[in-house]
Amino acid sequence: MTQTSLDKSTMDDSLFQWNSEINRLLHQLKRKDKFALKTLYDETNGKLLGIIMRIIYDKHEAEECLQDVFVKVWEQADKYSGAGSAWGWLCVLTRNAALDRLRRLQAHPHISTDEDNGLLSSLFSEQDLNQQHSIKRCLSKLKEQPRQAILLSFIHGYSHGELSTQLDTPLGTIKAWVRRGLQELKLCLA
Amino acid sequence: MPSVNSNRSKPALRYRNPVICEHLASQYVTGVMTPRVRSRLETLLNVTPELNRAVAFWSDQMAEIQFELPEQTANNTVWNQIDALTPEKKQGHSSTNRENQSWWKNLVLWQATGIAGVATSFALALMLFIAPLSTTNNATLSLKTAPSYMAAMSKHNDTSDNIRFVINAYKKTENTPSTLFVQWSQREPRKNSDTLFLWAEDKDTGELSYIGSEPAKGEPWHLTKPTWKAISNSSRLIATRDQQQPSQANTLFSGPCVQLTDWKQSAI
Numbered sequence: 001m002t003q004t005s006l007d008k009s010t011m012d013d014s015l016f017q018w019n020s021e022i023n024r025l026l027h028q029l030k031r032k033d034k035f036a037l038k039t040l041y042d043e044t045n046g047k048l049l050g051i052i053m054r055i056i057y058d059k060h061e062a063e064e065c066l067q068d069v070f071v072k073v074w075e076q077a078d079k080y081s082g083a084g085s086a087w088g089w090l091c092v093l094t095r096n097a098a099l100d101r102l103r104r105l106q107a108h109p110h111i112s113t114d115e116d117n118g119l120l121s122s123l124f125s126e127q128d129l130n131q132q133h134s135i136k137r138c139l140s141k142l143k144e145q146p147r148q149a150i151l152l153s154f155i156h157g158y159s160h161g162e163l164s165t166q167l168d169t170p171l172g173t174i175k176a177w178v179r180r181g182l183q184e185l186k187l188c189l190a
Numbered sequence: 191m192p193s194v195n196s197n198r199s200k201p202a203l204r205y206r207n208p209v210i211c212e213h214l215a216s217q218y219v220t221g222v223m224t225p226r227v228r229s230r231l232e233t234l235l236n237v238t239p240e241l242n243r244a245v246a247f248w249s250d251q252m253a254e255i256q257f258e259l260p261e262q263t264a265n266n267t268v269w270n271q272i273d274a275l276t277p278e279k280k281q282g283h284s285s286t287n288r289e290n291q292s293w294w295k296n297l298v299l300w301q302a303t304g305i306a307g308v309a310t311s312f313a314l315a316l317m318l319f320i321a322p323l324s325t326t327n328n329a330t331l332s333l334k335t336a337p338s339y340m341a342a343m344s345k346h347n348d349t350s351d352n353i354r355f356v357i358n359a360y361k362k363t364e365n366t367p368s369t370l371f372v373q374w375s376q377r378e379p380r381k382n383s384d385t386l387f388l389w390a391e392d393k394d395t396g397e398l399s400y401i402g403s404e405p406a407k408g409e410p411w412h413l414t415k416p417t418w419k420a421i422s423n424s425s426r427l428i429a430t431r432d433q434q435q436p437s438q439a440n441t442l443f444s445g446p447c448v449q450l451t452d453w454k455q456s457a458i
Contacts, residue, residue: 047261089249
């Protein structure tokens with residue numbers, strides 16, 4: 001085993017352990033354990049605020065959204081079915097809350113091609129491309145345009161219409177890129 | 191009206207179509223849905239396990255990307271506001287605590303009953319194509335009594351519904367200790383004879399308990415009191431290739447563990 005794959009394995013293990021801890025905290029939250037809520041906040045607030053800030057570019061609004069997210073987690077922890085990881089559940093909850101707030105603000109996502117490209121390219125390292133079922137490896141196998149459309153929509157919350165403007169491409173083409181891209185991703189991940 | 195309630199609790203069959211499930215789940219997790227469509231989908235999630243599993247799959251995959259993107263630092267006042275908006279239930283009021291516990295237990299009971307109902311149907315369907323490979327001295331146990339717990343095990347992180355084997359847990363009787371039986375799918379029989387190591391994830395705390403290693407072929411897999419308790423309190427069973435704590439590297443199979451009602455008592 002090479003040093004690179006060892007590092008990756010160690011990172012996967014630490015992510016797995018971190019995920020287990022988040023799962024445990026969410027299970028404890030079902031019993032309205034305030035200490036678990038504080039610990040969960042300490043563990044995840046930076047990452048969740050990052051998710052929100054990539055959709056809402058206003059720090060004050062993003063922090064209010066983060067507050068809403070944790071109140072919702074407190075009230076709705078029992079809705080977490082355990083079918084997937086708690087971190088995955090939190091990400092979806094947070095992203096939806098950010099999109100709702102963005103819609104209420106009637107604001108459009110910040111569009112900065114250079115910034116987006118830098119962020120997207122930072123996701124892909126040589127190590128990830130060697131992982132057979134890595135989402136990043138599978139994304140890297142997509143053609144550039146579908147990959148860009150999927151990631152811009154996922155990370156920045158761009159609607160298909162906004163992607164059409166941003167990428168100067170007909171709406172129908174954007175929808176086809178996203179649909180086919182997601183189908184290819186699923187095949188790669190299976 | 192009963193018919194309306196019935197329609198609400200039973201989603202249209204098209205939402206169980208794997209292609210539609212995948213499309214909706216991937217759009218829900220990665221795309222932008224209108225609030226109305228999202229709300230409809232979230233209602234469907236509660237009653238469509240196939241859709242729920244597909245959403246969980248996409249959530250987990252995409253969450254890996256969010257994990258690695260840059261963090262932001264929240265102002266200290268954010269936690270103070272959250273703290274103020276999430277009042278903790280007062281300790282010391284025993285009657286209130288009991289009421290809360292009772293409410294929670296009722297909720298868990300109903301959830302468990304729902305899961306058990308689904309699992310019983312699922313188990314009956316599975317029995318149509320699963321053949322027992324483990325034949326032990328206690329094999330007749332399964333003919334006389336129903337299992338108390340069952341876990342349908344799939345390859346780890348595989349959401350394609352390919353159940354590879356089921357684990358049945360039988361409660362101890364006067365003559366036999368609590369016992370586990372592993373039955374592999376006839377459609378996808380076992381490919382190697384590597385020993386499996388079993389873990390139970392606590393349904394309340396998420397903590398992992400080591401159950402033990404698979405015994406030699408033909409030997410019964412008896413449970414001790416603590417391991418039986420761990421199984422009965424678990425939400426999920428995990429099979430690893432070694433005795434190390436489960437990780438991405440060593441986890442082979444996992445599956446939800448459900449408590450089953452006695453089929454004799456459940457029979458109409």
